[in-house]
Amino acid sequence: xxxxxxxxxxxxxxxxxxxxxxxxxxxxxxxxxxxxxxxxxxxxxxxxxxxxxxxxxxxxxxxxxxxxxxxxxxxxxxxxxxxxxxxxxxxxxxxxxxxxxxxxxxxxxxxxxxxxxxxxxxxxxxxxxxxxxxxxxxxxxxxxxxxxxxxxxxxxxxxxxxxxxxxxxxxxxxxxxxxxxxxxxxxxxxxxxxxxxxxxxxxxxxxxx
Amino acid sequence: xxxxxxxxxxxxxxxxxxxxxxxxxxxxxxxxxxxxxxxxxxxxxxxxxxxxxxxxxxxxxxxxxxxxxxxxxxxxxxxxxxxxxxxxxxxxxxxxxxxxxxxxxxxxxxxxxxxxxxxxxxxxxxxxxxxxxxxxxxxxxxxxxxxxxxxxxxxxxxxxxxxxxxxxxxxxxxxxxxxxxxxxxxxxxxxxxxxxxxxxxxxxxxxxx
DNA sequence: TTTTTCGTACCACCATCGAGGTATTTTCGG
DNA sequence: CCGAAAATACCTCGATGGTGGTACGAAAAA
Numbered sequence: 001x002x003x004x005x006x007x008x009x010x011x012x013x014x015x016x017x018x019x020x021x022x023x024x025x026x027x028x029x030x031x032x033x034x035x036x037x038x039x040x041x042x043x044x045x046x047x048x049x050x051x052x053x054x055x056x057x058x059x060x061x062x063x064x065x066x067x068x069x070x071x072x073x074x075x076x077x078x079x080x081x082x083x084x085x086x087x088x089x090x091x092x093x094x095x096x097x098x099x100x101x102x103x104x105x106x107x108x109x110x111x112x113x114x115x116x117x118x119x120x121x122x123x124x125x126x127x128x129x130x131x132x133x134x135x136x137x138x139x140x141x142x143x144x145x146x147x148x149x150x151x152x153x154x155x156x157x158x159x160x161x162x163x164x165x166x167x168x169x170x171x172x173x174x175x176x177x178x179x180x181x182x183x184x185x186x187x188x189x190x191x192x193x194x195x196x197x198x199x200x201x202x203x204x205x206x207x208x209x
Numbered sequence: 210x211x212x213x214x215x216x217x218x219x220x221x222x223x224x225x226x227x228x229x230x231x232x233x234x235x236x237x238x239x240x241x242x243x244x245x246x247x248x249x250x251x252x253x254x255x256x257x258x259x260x261x262x263x264x265x266x267x268x269x270x271x272x273x274x275x276x277x278x279x280x281x282x283x284x285x286x287x288x289x290x291x292x293x294x295x296x297x298x299x300x301x302x303x304x305x306x307x308x309x310x311x312x313x314x315x316x317x318x319x320x321x322x323x324x325x326x327x328x329x330x331x332x333x334x335x336x337x338x339x340x341x342x343x344x345x346x347x348x349x350x351x352x353x354x355x356x357x358x359x360x361x362x363x364x365x366x367x368x369x370x371x372x373x374x375x376x377x378x379x380x381x382x383x384x385x386x387x388x389x390x391x392x393x394x395x396x397x398x399x400x401x402x403x404x405x406x407x408x409x410x411x412x413x414x415x416x417x418x
Numbered sequence: 419t420t421t422t423t424c425g426t427a428c429c430a431c432c433a434t435c436g437a438g439g440t441a442t443t444t445t446c447g448g
Numbered sequence: 449c450c451g452a453a454a455a456t457a458c459c460t461c462g463a464t465g466g467t468g469g470t471a472c473g474a475a476a477a478a
Contacts, residue, residue: 014319015227015318015319016230016319016320016321016322017227017230017231017234017318017322017325018224018226018227018230018318019230020229020230020233020234020322021225021226021227021228021229021230021231021233022226022229022230024229024230024233025226025229088297109224109226109227110223110224110225111225112225113225113226113229116226158404159404159405159408160405160408161400161401161402161404161405161406161408161409162401163401163402191370192370192371192372193370193372194404195367195368195370195403195404195407196368196369196370197370198404198407198408199368199369199370199407199411199418202411202418203418209408209411209412
């Protein structure tokens with residue numbers, strides 16, 4: 001066992017302090033080695049290409065692009081990439097999209113370090129690992145209908161405080177169509193009005209502030 | 210200089226990985242020493258009482274209570290406590306409340322480590338230190354009128370998707386009064402309608418999801 | 419190919435919201 | 449003790465939002 005080569009880990013996060021913590025943790029394990037770090041999506045893709053890490057820890061929020069997009073880019077170029085998403089929040093939509101895009105793990109940043117090490121080893125061994133609290137939250141909205149692209153777009157406009165007429169102008173559609181979209185959004189999210197739809201959309205990670 | 214006793218630092222954060230990063234960073238400095246850590250507000254207060262740190266790094270979001278409340282509790286018991294708030298977000302209201310409650314510094318977690326070290330030294334030396342980007346954001350809303358307790362309460366109800374009549378029932382006031390409150394809220398926040406008021410309230414940290 | 423989903427659009431109708439104004443009581447700081 | 453601010457309440461009225469129903473073309477899935 002001690003002769004095996006260590007698990008080569010790439011850490012992608014825009015918080016230097018957190019990267020520092022991950023580095024200390026990973027390097028303290030005899031069977032792991034942090035081989036590279038990145039703080040942006042572009043850097044992440046470059047580093048991955050150069051280093052071909054065994055396991056990649058990927059933050060969901062990066063300065064230049066969404067972690068999901070990095071995930072998709074990496075999995076497209078390197079289908080066998082083993083990637084664990086790391087995030088502060090628990091919007092179920094983000095989790096769902098990450099898993100669909102091929103993430104092998106999904107961790108909250110406030111989890112105990114042993115949990116992270118455990119997940120790294122499991123994912124390296126080819127398994128998938130999602131903590132129970134995230135899995136259950138995911139199941140809760142499993143049967144929910146998903147908003148379409150257009151609906152998300154409209155919801156964003158609503159969150160900006162635009163009136164139906166303004167949204168219509170901005171999206172080059174009629175006010176009536178906007179109403180239909182909003183009706184569907186409220187039905188799908190179980191919201192009583194547009195305001196609650198925005199609140200739910202934010203809580204579930206469908207839109208961002 | 211080398212004979213001086215080091216700056217004794219207490220780190221309070223519910224993210225073990227981040228604490229690990231802070232520990233590594235602080236302990237790498239010859240003039241600093243991390244003497245204790247805490248992951249909850251209660252722990253933080255206990256640790257502070259026991260250790261009397263020179264500088265305390267305090268996360269804004271803790272599992273048991275708000276970082277602001279911890280800050281207030283500490284400053285009440287120990288008026289000379291030198292506390293630096295550390296957070297992921299930039300709601301100006303949080304910053305303002307923290308500074309009013311006597312925080313000596315306010316840092317975002319994605320800042321470079323040298324910045325943190327710098328602030329620790331400055332605060333230890335008795336100075337206040339708020340990074341320019343936070344200060345400017347604060348100034349932007351300096352002249353804004355502040356929402357009253359009641360208005361915040363109403364805004365929370367609005368965010369939950371309640372209609373005016375429902376809010377009236379829940380708060381035991383008339384629907385007309387609710388309208389007046391909402392009118393004032395929109396005026397103060399510069400919102401076009403209730404929905405945008407909620408979005409702004411969330412962005413500025415006036416209400417939480 | 420047929421069926422379903424999505425986006426588009428229109429209509430009528432009622433509920434709700436928001437603007438504008440006035441007024442009373444309480445509370446709090448000067 | 450007085451003035452300002454806050455919370456309460458009522459009124460009117462025009463603007464906006466949300467419900468229900470129908471419809472059609474395109475694209476995607478079956």
